[in-house]
Amino acid sequence: MRLIRLLKGSGKYIIYQIIWQWLSLLAQIAIVWQVTELIDAAWQKSVTNYEILTTVGIVAVGLMIRFICDRLYSRACYLASVDVKRALRDQIYKKVLWLGPSYREQIRTSEIVQMSGEGVEQLEIYFGRYLSQFFYALIAPLTLFFVVSRISLKTAIVLLVAVPLIPIVIMLVMMVAKKILGNYFDIYYGLGDSFLEKLQGMTTLKIYRADQRAVDQIDSESEQFRKITMKVLMMQLNSTSIMDIIAYGGAAAGIISSLIEFSNRNINVSGVLMCTFLAAEFFLPMRLLGNFFHIGMNGMKASDRIFAFLDLPEQKRGDKEISGEYIDISLEDVTFSYDDSREILHDISMNIDSGSLVSIVGVSGSGKSTIAGILLGKNHNYRGCIKVNGIEHQEITSKSIMNNFTMIGHNSWIFKGTVRDNLMMGNPNATESEMLEVLDKVNLRSFLEAQNGLDTKVKSNATNFSGGQKQRLALARALLHDTPVYIFDEATSNIDAESEEVIMAAITQIAKERTVILISHRLANVVNSDVVYTLRGGVIVEKGTHEELMKLKGTYENLYSEQSELENYSKGREVASI
Incomplete structure (x- = not known):
């Protein structure tokens, strides 16, 4: 929320992203509904040319709407990321100016450089993709629940109940990831500071023949960074596997429920196909959120660093100006x-x-x-x-x-x-x-x-x-x-x-x-x-x-x-x- 408040006017791009994704989902539902109705008519051997042409037209229009929405979504993501990079780098630059010549008493130069580069890049994806996907992942299952419940309430409940298992996994991963990512950024910024120091002092290192010792130290710190990076990647891969199991398992449970309903003659062919085709759509937004989540966690940690820097106490200077050519x-x-x-x-x-x-x-x-x-x-x-x-x-x-x-x-x-x-x-x-x-x-x-x-x-x-x-x-x-x-x-x-x-x-x-x-x-x-x-x-x-x-x-x-x-x-x- 602080990031959104900081980037005044940029929050609209998040709303645009959600709207375009939601409209794309509605177009997808319309396509699935029309196709399943045609298949049901074919099952009952009552297909007419008008139904075929209507289906082709709705599918074509639906695909066109999805294409346009995807393009507009990508553009909104781009504009959001451009805004966040510009605004944050502007804020960091202004903060350095406000801190004045004494900024190095409170923060290392290398950390400012890394923060302005890699740190802001992490937040680009966080703000450009993760935030909108977070809200869309809440709206999409509710929209699909409303649609599927009109066909089979039991199947809709089974699918909706399985969806929160993914954010539960995300929450558990977050608890573990906070500490790991905290160490990751500590080591990352420390490595950058050490490398910059060795680079600036290379002549002195050569004079005292201490360059090999400096190389060994950088190697040691790099190895430490490699290990923490591998831990982060391992955490991400493991959580991704668990989310895949939940997503595919939940979709399978929904499909099985719809088949049972069909065998009990509670729904027709169109209904069971509708549930089958939309089952995966229940989990895809949350599953995609899981993918963005790892980047989002990096962004959140990067934002912690950036906001900690922006919150550094500034010189309490007044607003008076020195006047005159002569100064005592x-x-x-x-x-x-x-x-x-x-x-x-x-x-x-x-x-x-x-x-x-x-x-x-x-x-x-x-x-x-x-x-x-x-x-x-x-x-x-x-x-x-x-x-x-x-x-x-x-x-x-x-x-x-x-x-x-x-x-x-x-x-x-x-x-x-x-x-x-x-x-x-x-x-x-x-x-x-x-x-x-x-x-x-x-x-x-x-x-x-x-x-x-x-x-x-x-x-x-x-x-x-x-x-x-x-x-x-x-x-x-x-x-x-x-x-x-x-x-x-x-x-x-x-x-x-x-x-x-x-x-x-x-x-x-x-x-x-x-x-x-x-x-x-x-x-x-x-x-x-x-x-x-x-x-x-x-x-x-x-x-x-x-x-x-x-x-x-x-x-x-x-x-x-x-x-x-x-x-x-x-x-x-x-x-x-x-």
Whole structure:
């Protein structure tokens, strides 16, 4: 019922399917009735040409009606399945958007992919076939009972009593199937998650020669999935055999009852033939429901997963929008922890004025990236007060945050396609001259013009570019996004010195016009900051300009001196080797 409510307007297709099947059944009854009347007349040797022509006409019309109804039924099934796939995938997509950047805290990416693919496909059959067949399997036996009871009430009762044995078997199978199918989907989604993880980490697995161990693990999980699949299939085959026995046995009981009635002269030849031909029709709808039931069970389990995902708690954000070209940000006594075991941030307070360059530094694990995640809405379960232009952060819509904040990390994803495609993600309305201009700023234009310009092909995650070129392309895309606030989270890590110099020059230029929050492990990059916040253990221990912090002779000065000594030592070794 929730699925039907979710798919408003799609429930009509289920009604259409039931109507077309029921009309087809009435046409079948008319055909059987007319044919048996003709056979009865032939038995009594009183057949006329008019009766033969009438029978041929009714059979022809009946077959035509059945053909049309079958076509309309198939079309209604198709429209229902199209609707369910479109609506559910739309709901899943919207839910991911509502969950925002923090969706991965609650569900795995691989599960969303599998849910949107296989899970929705299972529901296509459930909604397109199973539901309508469920209601039709209730209507058809009652319709046939009304018809057969006019011939022989005893036979009609025998047939009707046998029909519920099939749903009883279905109910018993359901009790067993719930647990098996629950385990089936747990293993299925787990296998998908494991496979995706191994695929993404293939390079690392190769480096540490752990690829064979990963293969063995996937083999083990695949074997476990094979076994649970075989259990599901065995359950389906066994229940199908039992339903066949009941269906054929019930039809046989009805036929025997009609023959006894005929031998007792309670019905004529037409009556016994009518009961014989319609006996199977009593059980076929329920038997077909049994076939769809196994798919329906998969659909029900898939819907459990989908609805559990759609019911995940969303960020309780307001409906306010950030206005103005200049943005001031303030954090007051902000505390955050991913779980109850350990606080990542403790009573953080900082002011980020519009048009300033603010740097956040500290050793790994001190909470630098967590602050960036909170400002972007990825980490939302914080305590304290965060205001953007005087508006509480939680009161601002996710869309407004995304429109005003741009983050460039050390692993920004570059999509397969062309350079133009990736740049237009930053600004779909960007002109060619604007794209070339930002490529100039990141010193990437000459490299691309030597190839195919903006139409240079880019592989998935820019694997055909160097690390520095990839990062510069990500920066160019960010520049086109043109937001009031830019957050650079270790944007210069793991790249060559030339690219680092280019990126830092671009950041300095951006800071003249926009608010820039720079998170960097390399303190040489933050010396020109308007203010530097030094974190240690989730607490701000120092605040000031580079010169002020150096005079304090504290944490910042120690980190800066250590890095300078290490870099000078490395340069000395390079010169010596030359």
